Amino acid sequence: MSRSAYFRSLRGVLIAGVMLSLLLVAPAAFNWASRGGRQNQVLTESGGAHMDEVAVEKWRRRNPPLNATARPEGLTPFGKGFKAAEARDPRGLISTNIGHINLKKNDALNRVPAEFRASGPGVRANG
Numbered sequence: 001m002s003r004s005a006y007f008r009s010l011r012g013v014l015i016a017g018v019m020l021s022l023l024l025v026a027p028a029a030f031n032w033a034s035r036g037g038r039q040n041q042v043l044t045e046s047g048g049a050h051m052d053e054v055a056v057e058k059w060r061r062r063n064p065p066l067n068a069t070a071r072p073e074g075l076t077p078f079g080k081g082f083k084a085a086e087a088r089d090p091r092g093l094i095s096t097n098i099g100h101i102n103l104k105k106n107d108a109l110n111r112v113p114a115e116f117r118a119s120g121p122g123v124r125a126n127g
Contacts, residue, residue, distance in 0.1 A: 078113055085111060 076082060078098070085099035093100035101108040109117065 077116065 074080065084097065087093050087100035090100050093102055095101075096108070098108055098111050
């Protein structure tokens with residue numbers, strides 16, 4: 001192979017390499033050059049905060065806040081003047097609507113109104 005043929009083939013490979021590198025590197029270089037540097041970091045952080053605000057706003061539109069209303073009178077099944085019994089030492093007791101219950105003694109049944117008590121062991125619960 002002659003020396004001129006060798007240089008022509010080498011020149012063709014170099015030209016192809018330069019063209020390929022321009023095709024691959026140029027878009028990345030333009031993208032990198034178009035960035036503002038540190039100035040965009042501040043905008044990105046505030047953009048994230050803005051996105052959070054928008055998300056919270058959308059959530060509040062879909063889920064309106066609950067408004068408290070006064071409870072109507074006479075809804076309690078235990079009667080208007082019912083007061084739950086307070087225990088002196090609530091350790092080991094179970095807290096319920098009718099007061100603290102000791103499961104070993106089962107003294108809470110006396111505090112339940114008569115219409116809520118079962119009449120005996122053969123009574124079945126309605127399903």
